[in-house]
Amino acid sequence: MMHDAIIIGAGVIGANIARELARYQLDIIVLEKNLDVCEGASKANSGIVHSGYDAKPGSLKAKYNIRGNKMMAALCAELAVSFRQNGSLVVAFDAEEAIRLETLLDQGVQNGVEGLRIIDGETARLQEPNLSQNVTAALWAPTGGIVDPFQLTLAAAEVADLNGVAFHFGTAVTAISCTNGVFNVETSKGHYAARIVVNAAGVHADDLNNRLSSHKYQITPRKGEYCLFDKQIGGLVTSTIFQLPSAMGKGVLVTPTAEGNLLIGPNSVFVDDKSDTSTTEAGIRFVIDKAKQSVDNLPMPYVITAFAGLRATEKHEDFVIGEAEDVPGFFNALGIESPGLTAAPAIAQDMAGWIAAKLDAVPKPHYDGRRNRQPSFESLSVEMKQAMFQKDKNYGRIICRCELVTLAEILDCIRRPLGARTVDGVKRRTRAGSGRCQGGFCSPRIIEILARELGKDLREIVKASEKSAYLIGLDKDLL
Amino acid sequence: MKKDIVIIGGGPAGLSAAVAAHEQGITDILILERENALGGILNQCIHNGFGLHVFKEELTGPEYAQRYIDKIAELKIAAKLGTMVIDITRDLRVIALNETDGVLDIQAKAVVLAMGCRERPRGALNIPGYRPAGVFSAGTAQKYVNIDGYLPGREIVILGSGDIGLIMARRMTLEGAHVKMVCEILPYSGGLKRNIVQCLDDYGIPLRLSHTVTKIHGRERVEGVTVARVDANLKPIATSEEYVTCDTLMLSVGLIPENELSRKAGVALNPTTQGPLVNSHLETSIPGVFACGNVLHVHDLVDYVSEEAALAGKFAADHVKNKDTFGSGIAVSCGTGVRYTVPTTIIPDFNERTTTIRFRVDNVYHNHFVSVFFGGDRMYHKQKRILTPGEMEQVLLPKQWFANQPDTKTIRVMLEEE
Ligand SMILES: Cc1cc2nc3c(=O)[nH]c(=O)nc-3n(C[C@H](O)[C@H](O)[C@H](O)COP(=O)(O)OP(=O)(O)OC[C@H]3O[C@@H](n4cnc5c(N)ncnc54)[C@H](O)[C@@H]3O)c2cc1C
Ligand SMILES: Cc1cc2nc3c(=O)[nH]c(=O)nc-3n(C[C@H](O)[C@H](O)[C@H](O)COP(=O)(O)OP(=O)(O)OC[C@H]3O[C@@H](n4cnc5c(N)ncnc54)[C@H](O)[C@@H]3O)c2cc1C
Numbered sequence: 010m011m012h013d014a015i016i017i018g019a020g021v022i023g024a025n026i027a028r029e030l031a032r033y034q035l036d037i038i039v040l041e042k043n044l045d046v047c048e049g050a051s052k053a054n055s056g057i058v059h060s061g062y063d064a065k066p067g068s069l070k071a072k073y074n075i076r077g078n079k080m081m082a083a084l085c086a087e088l089a090v091s092f093r094q095n096g097s098l099v100v101a102f103d104a105e106e107a108i109r110l111e112t113l114l115d116q117g118v119q120n121g122v123e124g125l126r127i128i129d130g131e132t133a134r135l136q137e138p139n140l141s142q143n144v145t146a147a148l149w150a151p152t153g154g155i156v157d158p159f160q161l162t163l164a165a166a167e168v169a170d171l172n173g174v175a176f177h178f179g180t181a182v183t184a185i186s187c188t189n190g191v192f193n194v195e196t197s198k199g200h201y202a203a204r205i206v207v208n209a210a211g212v213h214a215d216d217l218n219n220r221l222s223s224h225k226y227q228i229t230p231r232k233g234e235y236c237l238f239d240k241q242i243g244g245l246v247t248s249t250i251f252q253l254p255s256a257m258g259k260g261v262l263v264t265p266t267a268e269g270n271l272l273i274g275p276n277s278v279f280v281d282d283k284s285d286t287s288t289t290e291a292g293i294r295f296v297i298d299k300a301k302q303s304v305d306n307l308p309m310p311y312v313i314t315a316f317a318g319l320r321a322t323e324k325h326e327d328f329v330i331g332e333a334e335d336v337p338g339f340f341n342a343l344g345i346e347s348p349g350l351t352a353a354p355a356i357a358q359d360m361a362g363w364i365a366a367k368l369d370a371v372p373k374p375h376y377d378g379r380r381n382r383q384p385s386f387e388s389l390s391v392e393m394k395q396a397m398f399q400k401d402k403n404y405g406r407i408i409c410r411c412e413l414v415t416l417a418e419i420l421d422c423i424r425r426p427l428g429a430r431t432v433d434g435v436k437r438r439t440r441a442g443s444g445r446c447q448g449g450f451c452s453p454r455i456i457e458i459l460a461r462e463l464g465k466d467l468r469e470i471v472k473a474s475e476k477s478a479y480l481i482g483l484d485k486d487l488l
Numbered sequence: 489m490k491k492d493i494v495i496i497g498g499g500p501a502g503l504s505a506a507v508a509a510h511e512q513g514i515t516d517i518l519i520l521e522r523e524n525a526l527g528g529i530l531n532q533c534i535h536n537g538f539g540l541h542v543f544k545e546e547l548t549g550p551e552y553a554q555r556y557i558d559k560i561a562e563l564k565i566a567a568k569l570g571t572m573v574i575d576i577t578r579d580l581r582v583i584a585l586n587e588t589d590g591v592l593d594i595q596a597k598a599v600v601l602a603m604g605c606r607e608r609p610r611g612a613l614n615i616p617g618y619r620p621a622g623v624f625s626a627g628t629a630q631k632y633v634n635i636d637g638y639l640p641g642r643e644i645v646i647l648g649s650g651d652i653g654l655i656m657a658r659r660m661t662l663e664g665a666h667v668k669m670v671c672e673i674l675p676y677s678g679g680l681k682r683n684i685v686q687c688l689d690d691y692g693i694p695l696r697l698s699h700t701v702t703k704i705h706g707r708e709r710v711e712g713v714t715v716a717r718v719d720a721n722l723k724p725i726a727t728s729e730e731y732v733t734c735d736t737l738m739l740s741v742g743l744i745p746e747n748e749l750s751r752k753a754g755v756a757l758n759p760t761t762q763g764p765l766v767n768s769h770l771e772t773s774i775p776g777v778f779a780c781g782n783v784l785h786v787h788d789l790v791d792y793v794s795e796e797a798a799l800a801g802k803f804a805a806d807h808v809k810n811k812d813t814f815g816s817g818i819a820v821s822c823g824t825g826v827r828y829t830v831p832t833t834i835i836p837d838f839n840e841r842t843t844t845i846r847f848r849v850d851n852v853y854h855n856h857f858v859s860v861f862f863g864g865d866r867m868y869h870k871q872k873r874i875l876t877p878g879e880m881e882q883v884l885l886p887k888q889w890f891a892n893q894p895d896t897k898t899i900r901v902m903l904e905e906e
Contacts, residue, residue, distance in 0.1 A: 290616045290702065293616065313609065315611060402587050405587035405589070407585060411748075446607070447609035448609075448628075449607050449609055468638070476708040477621040477708040478709070479621050479622075479640060481641055484633055484664075
């Protein structure tokens with residue numbers, strides 16, 4: 010069967026391109042090698058909606074950052090995604106660094122960032138009382154924000170699905186060729202054909218491009234490690250605290266997350282292996298040491314987890330966005346490292362626009378871009394909680410004690426479009442298991458609910474990937 | 489809804505508090521328990537070793553709990569199961585949730601906190617490596633094996649030699665898994681001596697003291713761990729690293745009293761125990777709110793939980809009957825070698841024959857003396873062959889001491905070499 014377009018990769022980029030393309034009367038499918046959306050870089054990043062002072066003027070990073078930032082609030086409202094414009098501070102620790110703030114400000118102004126201002130250390134500390142005494146000056150960027158990257162990806166995919174895009178999970182693209190304007194895509198689950206291919210394969214996007222195009226790219230994964238803290242101290246800072254960027258990235262930040270935790274990280278280390286998302290002792294130590302320079306009173310006993318993500322760093326260090334010159338119909342979204350999350354809505358808008366034009370696509374009359382999502386039960390008033398319970402008794406059953414996630418919410422996340430099939434999938438959709446006990450309490454319950462809902466045995470329920478089952482047998486099976 | 493006493497948690501602490509309050513003549517009691525059964529963590533502790541102090545016989549966890557559950561039934565004390573308390577306010581309003589009533593809003597005259605504790609997760613240790621399936625806290629694994637009947641792994645490494653880790657080493661062995669070792673970062677075990685003998689030694693499971701896990705391998709499921717010896721500062725020694733294949737890492741690395749609700753209510757907590765600060769009536773910084781059991785401080789023997797909770801129940805009943813004995817308390821402080829005490833203030837009470845101070849030491853001590861000073865006077869001085877952080881200690885202060893020394897302003901508990 011011939012599709013109009015195949016999107017490879019269901020990260021924030023692929024999912025948002027799918028959402029934008031779903032506006033048209035087209036037959037679109039997304040091929041994703043993992044069992045769920047948001048299993049790549051989109052699940053392990055800082056979640057910052059960058060204001061845009063950091064990107065080199067004239068680069069695609071600068072252009073899409075600024076545009077994405079401006080689109081984010083409205084998109085998040087439409088998709089019911091947690092987003093807050095909390096502002097960013099870049100801090101300087103001495104006179105020489107303070108001068109570099111000026112350079113950054115100039116660059117930001119050139120890029121079109123609004124509201125940038127340099128403030129002294131005292132003023133910065135009035136705004137952020139836990140800021141280190143050693144901070145002498147700071148660049149204030151009021152348009153900086155924080156977003157929940159899981160939701161931004163999931164919601165986009167869900168809207169795409171509701172508007173007719175088909176997602177094929179556990180489907181890894183293994184080969185790709187083009188004859189007479191038709192792309193033949195071989196996967197672990199069989200053969201697909203399409204007139205357009207979108208390469209949104211994250212760190213693997215160079216491999217796909219290089220199979221087709223004579224213009225070769227080279228992505229070297231660059232690891233970033235993080236520590237996440239308990240919500241109890243999510244209020245340590247209200248804005249995002251950056252240190253001055255260096256050749257190796259934006260530096261270690263201290264930030265609240267859109268869901269109210271505190272996050273510190275990332276470091277920046279090139280690695281050889283495109284699947285190496287392990288944390289290291291040295292990496293975590295570096296992140297902690299750096300973060301302690303920015304803020305006082307970092308309460309280390311409140312760390313609840315550590316994780317790492319891989320930036321898709323292309324050797325020219327800019328995004329590659331658009332149709333490959335020598336392969337008509339092959340569209341790259343390649344080298345999408347930071348600020349890729351911020352840029353995703355803008356990248357998706359352009360890519361979909363170009364593809365629709367190429368296919369002479371007609372808009373759907375009944376496209377609906379909104380995602381219907383209940384606010385979390387935990388956030389409701391007592392009266393609202395009771396009202397929800399009157400509608401559905403399953404709101405009376407708490408499954409995750411740390412984040413107060415109810416049975417009703419777990420069932421909804423499994424039953425809704427592109428529903429959760431894995432324990433991590435439930436976690437990213439509902440936050441069950443992402444609190445201070447990290448699933449110690451709720452994971453047995455979630456495994457049970459997933460098994461019941463999916464008609465499976467407990468032993469078949471996995472954390473994320475096929476070989477990640479929790480339970481290996483019944484008691485005494487091994488005797 | 490209005491209640492004289494609301495008890496949060498139906499584990500051994502909550503049950504014992506309920507029975508004791510009832511014995512004081514208060515019958516308008518409600519126990520709120522989020523599980524579908526009373527008994528708390530005891531329901532998954534199917535090994536024996538419970539009840540030696542209280543019942544003078546060896547019971548399993550569920551048997552021990554059943555004695556209290558029967559008593560609750562006999563006294564017709566009300567309990568709502570499947571009911572999770574989600575909020576407590578300063579003025580003793582308790583908000584809970586279940587599938588029959590929805591949101592419950594209860595005004596109490598006294599509240600007993602008996603929520604138990606939870607396990608420290610991996611993140612608190614920052615063990616580097618991947619985040620695959622197969623890393624379990626020991627209590628979660630215990631639930632899978634003992635309640636659900638499922639085996640979480642074949643080849644197991646256990647990190648942490650607290651009691652749950654030790655008990656699980658034996659349980660996994662009995663269920664057919666191969667427990668390769670129990671690693672403990674400290675030079676001594678945090679568990680009871682009898683558990684080391686009965687759960688490890690008897691099954692030939694090696695206990696690696698001064699060892700920790702420095703890396704978790706395996707992207708999808710655990711494939712192995714790196715184990716290393718640590719130096720005197722608990723830092724891993726790189727040259728001692730060793731790869732151990734396993735499909736499961738079980739963590740028994742500490743328990744944290746579950747005080748999210750207490751915190752919301754504004755109850756002052758002790759940073760050392762992470763439990764509420766209480767006086768000798770087990771009353772917290774909020775009048776009418778009492779605490780007992782593992783939510784107050786982590787106990788190793790359930791018998792002491794029951795004992796402590798009975799006192800909390802009694803004082804909660806006194807509070808309802810307006811029989812509070814006010815008066816400034818005597819501060820209890822920690823001297824050399826003592827990590828914490830419960831309580832931290834004593835209100836001399838001449839209705840009680842004795843006042844109990846429970847405490848833990850901060851290291852292993854041989855042949856040291858436990859001493860209690862009233863001001864400058866040493867009132868108690870007793871040699872102990874061994875004191876370890878893993879075992880809770882207690883001293884009983886007879887009421888005559890308070891009668892004889894009415895001007896005492898501070899009480900100090902400390903260890904002395906002679
Ligand atoms: C440490 C770190 C911090 C960051 N911080 C920020 C930030 O604060 N703000 C910001 O704006 N951006 C940030 N970014 C960047 C942002 O996270 C990424 O730009 C964005 O997530 C990239 O999305 P993606 O969809 O291109 O890639 P991914 O999310 O990696 O998605 C690619 C998908 O393609 C799939 N795939 C790959 N190969 C195949 C194949 N052969 N067949 C089928 N499927 C395949 C993968 O499984 C994956 O799901 C950060 C990135 C990192 C790593
Ligand atoms: C593996 C293991 C082995 C042990 N071995 C022994 C032994 O051999 N001998 C021995 O004497 N002791 C042993 N113990 C210790 C003993 O089990 C505990 O000391 C005792 O259970 C603590 O009682 P508790 O009531 O304070 O807490 P728990 O038993 O934990 O009970 C707390 C109850 O509160 C409920 N709860 C919590 N929050 C809420 C809320 N918000 N709303 C409603 N309900 C809530 C919980 O569901 C739970 O039922 C062992 C413990 C473990 C875990």
